[in-house]
Amino acid sequence: MAIQLGFYIDQSRCIGCKACVIACKDKNDNEVGINFRRVYPFENGTFTVNNNGTFINNVQSYYLSISCNHCDDPGCVKGCPTGAMSKRDEDGVVTVDHDKCVGCKYCEWNCPYGAPQYNDELGKMTKCNLCIDLLEKGDRPACEGACPVRAIEVGPIDDLRKKYGDVHEVKGMPSASITNPNIIITPHKHAN
Ligand code: SF4
Ligand code: SF4
Numbered sequence: 001m002a003i004q005l006g007f008y009i010d011q012s013r014c015i016g017c018k019a020c021v022i023a024c025k026d027k028n029d030n031e032v033g034i035n036f037r038r039v040y041p042f043e044n045g046t047f048t049v050n051n052n053g054t055f056i057n058n059v060q061s062y063y064l065s066i067s068c069n070h071c072d073d074p075g076c077v078k079g080c081p082t083g084a085m086s087k088r089d090e091d092g093v094v095t096v097d098h099d100k101c102v103g104c105k106y107c108e109w110n111c112p113y114g115a116p117q118y119n120d121e122l123g124k125m126t127k128c129n130l131c132i133d134l135l136e137k138g139d140r141p142a143c144e145g146a147c148p149v150r151a152i153e154v155g156p157i158d159d160l161r162k163k164y165g166d167v168h169e170v171k172g173m174p175s176a177s178i179t180n181p182n183i184i185i186t187p188h189k190h191a192n
Contacts, residue, residue: 004072004092005130006157006182008164009065011191013151016041016063023146024067027131034117036128037067037143042172042191062188064172065152067143068115068128069181070094076127079110085125092157092182093130101125112174113181130154157182 016039024030024037045059074094076085084100085107087093096107096116101124108116108125119126131141135154139145144152153160164184169176170191 002090003156004070004158004182005135005154006070006092006160006184007067008153008155008160008184008186010149010151010164010186011062011064011170011188012186013149014039014063014065014188015149017148019146019148020065020143020152023142024128027134027142028126030117030126031119031121034119034126036115036117036126037065038114039063039065040172044190060190062190064170064191065143065147066113066173066183068094068111068130069113069179069183070130071182072180073178075110075112075179076107076116079106081106085116091130091132093132094127095129095132096125096127098122098124112178157184160184 018039021035021037021039028036041061041063043061047055047057049055070093074087077087082100082102084097103123105118116125116127134141141154144154161184164186167185167187168181168183170185170187
């Protein structure tokens with residue numbers, strides 16, 4: 001493979017605004033219920049009550065913005081019986097060919113991240129293609145461009161690793177050992 005593209009997510013900066021989700025939906029013209037990118041909230045802790053009736057706040061919350069991770073060992077590709085789901089040699093992006101897709105959803109069942117999104121109208125699976133059409137024109141992916149706190153960056157995964165390290169799994173995510181996802185994360189302080 002010439003290069004492998006992937007995502008950097010700065011979870012410590014993410015404010016959970018979902019601008020990335022909306023930009024992705026808009027770019028891909030996705031109906032309600034189809035979300036190539038999703039933002040998951042995580043909450044834990046409690047409020048404790050003092051003797052005088054006041055509250056102590058021990059609540060922690062953080063967000064994780066995630067899409068397809070264009071994995072090195074993609075369960076979706078392995079699970080697809082028709083060869084519709086495949087990984088591109090030139091950049092490692094995982095795409096779905098609608099001429100071959102029969103809508104069986106095996107890819108969805110084999111993805112630990114919930115990335116493939118079934119489109120009822122088409123009767124086909126759909127998913128993030130890393131905005132390869134925009135990248136080919138020299139533009140930036142929709143999610144990256146929309147994030148108001150610059151918490152998303154797309155690029156060659158080796159370059160992202162050099163800049164940001166090699167954390168590819170935080171609290172609340174599936175084990176990275178399942179599919180070797182191409183995502184690098186700066187964890188939120190409560191997600192370590
Ligand atoms: S995140 Fe899911 S859909 Fe994307 S490449 Fe990995 S296994 Fe496939
Ligand atoms: S839904 Fe389409 S892409 Fe997914 S496994 Fe079935 S044939 Fe392959």
